[in-house]
Amino acid sequence: MHNLLAFLTKYYHWFIFLFLEVISGVMLFRYNSYQGSVWVSSANSVVGKVYEWESGLTQFFSLVERNEALTRRNLLLEQQVQYFQEAMADAREDSVQSLQKMMDHLGNYTFIPAKVISNSIDRPDNLITIDRGSKDGVEVDMGVACGTGIVGVVYLTGDHYSVVIPLLNTQSRISCAIRKKGYYGYVTWPGGSSVIAYVDDIPRHAKFKVGEWVETSGYSSIFPRGVLIGKIIDIDDSADGLSYRLKINLSTDFSRLREVCVITEKDFAERLRLQEAALDSLAIQRNRN
Numbered sequence: 001m002h003n004l005l006a007f008l009t010k011y012y013h014w015f016i017f018l019f020l021e022v023i024s025g026v027m028l029f030r031y032n033s034y035q036g037s038v039w040v041s042s043a044n045s046v047v048g049k050v051y052e053w054e055s056g057l058t059q060f061f062s063l064v065e066r067n068e069a070l071t072r073r074n075l076l077l078e079q080q081v082q083y084f085q086e087a088m089a090d091a092r093e094d095s096v097q098s099l100q101k102m103m104d105h106l107g108n109y110t111f112i113p114a115k116v117i118s119n120s121i122d123r124p125d126n127l128i129t130i131d132r133g134s135k136d137g138v139e140v141d142m143g144v145a146c147g148t149g150i151v152g153v154v155y156l157t158g159d160h161y162s163v164v165i166p167l168l169n170t171q172s173r174i175s176c177a178i179r180k181k182g183y184y185g186y187v188t189w190p191g192g193s194s195v196i197a198y199v200d201d202i203p204r205h206a207k208f209k210v211g212e213w214v215e216t217s218g219y220s221s222i223f224p225r226g227v228l229i230g231k232i233i234d235i236d237d238s239a240d241g242l243s244y245r246l247k248i249n250l251s252t253d254f255s256r257l258r259e260v261c262v263i264t265e266k267d268f269a270e271r272l273r274l275q276e277a278a279l280d281s282l283a284i285q286r287n288r289n
Contacts, residue, residue, distance in 0.1 A: 109224055111261040112137055114144075117161075121168055121194040121254050128152060128164040130260060135159045141222060143263040149228035149251035150174065150216060151260050162262075167229075168194055168254055176229055177217040178208050184217050187229055187248070194254050197230060199246040200238060210235060214248050223263060228252075 114136075118129035132138050134157045144151040144164050152166035153174070165172055168189050176187045176199055183206040189197045199214055212232050218225025230248035238245045 108265055110264050112264060114138075114162075114260050114262055116257050116260060119166075119254070119257055124170045124191045126166055126168045126254075127155070128166050128257070128260075130162050130164060130262070131160065132262060133158045133160040133162050137264060138162050138262050139264075143223040143227075144260050145223070145227050145263060146252055146257060146260045148253070149230070150223065151252060151254075151257065153222055154262065164260075166254060167197060167250070167252070174223070174229070175217045175220045176214050177225075178202070178206070178232075179213040179215050179226075181206065181208050181212070183208065184219065185243075185246075187214065195250050197248055197250055199232075199248060200243065202244040202246060204243060206244065208232070208235075214246070221265065224265075 112132055114130040114132040116128055117131050118127075120126045120128075128144075128151070130138075130144070138154060138157050140154055140157055142154045144154060144166075150167060152164045152169070152172065154162050155165045156163040167174065167187065170189060170191055172187075172189055174187050175184065177184045183202055185199045185201040187197050187199050202208075210232050214229045214232060216223040216225060216227040216229065228251040230250040232246050233249050234247035236245045236247065237243075
C-alpha cells in the first residue's frame with residue numbers, strides 16, 4: 001500500500017493530464033458536428049476492420065471442419081461411383097437390386113476423421129501419427145484413407161493417438177485389383193520415390209493396359225472395395241517370370257497429407273475375433289502334429 005501511494009504521489013500529474021485529455025476529447029467530439037462525424041467514421045472503419053479480422057479467423061478455423069467433411073465426402077463419392085458403374089454394366093441383374101446392394105455395402109462402413117500430426121516419406125519404415133485413438137473408436141488393423149485414395153493401416157493405438165503403417169513402408173502389403181478387370185494382386189513399396197509403388201502377383205493371362213486404375217480389392221477386412229491406389233504406368237514381368245509386376249503412380253500425395261479418415265466396419269470386431277480364433281486353431285494343430 002505504501003508503494004502504491006508513493007507511486008500515485010510521484011506521478012499524479014500524469015493521471016490528471018490523462019483525465020483532462022479524455023474530458024477534452026469527449027467535449028470536442030460531442031459538441032462539434034464536424035469533429036463528431038470524423039470520429040464516427042474513423043470508429044466505424046476500425047470496428048469494420050476488427051470484424052473483418054474476426055471473420056477471417058472464423059473462416060480459417062472452420063476450414064478444419066470443412067476439410068474433414070470433404071475427405072469423408074470424397075471417399076464416399078468414390079465408392080458410390082464405383083458401385084454405380086458396376087450396376088450399370090451388369091445387365092443380368094435388376095438395377096433396383098444393384099442399387100440396394102450398393103447402399104447396403106456402403107452403410108456397413110463409417111469414417112472417423114483425423115489429422116496427420118507426424119509423417120515421413122524418406123525412410124524404408126515410414127510411419128504416420130494421427131490425432132485419433134481408441135477412445136475415438138480407432139482399433140488396430142483398421143484402414144486409413146484420404147480424399148484421393150489409400151493411406152495405410154492402423155498399427156498401434158493409444159487413448160487419443162494412433163500410429164499408421166502407410167503404403168510407403170517396406171512392410172506394407174495390401175490386397176488390390178485392376179479396376180473393372182477382376183485381376184487381383186498385392187501392392188508393395190520397395191522404397192525410393194514417394195509417388196511410385198508396385199503391384200505383384202497379377203496373372204500372366206490377365207488383359208489390361210497402361211493407364212488403367214488399381215484399387216483395393218475388398219478381399220480383406222481392412223478396406224472396402226474400390227478405394228483408389230494408383231494408375232498403371234508400366235508393365236513388367238515378375239522376377240520368376242510367372243506373373244506380371246506393375247509399376248503404378250500413387251493417387252495419394254503423401255508429402256501433402258493433412259486430413260485422413262479411419263475406415264471402420266460395423267462387423268469389424270466380429271471378423272477380427274473369427275480371424276484370431278482361426279489362427280489360434282491352426283497354431284494348435286501345428287503343435288499337435
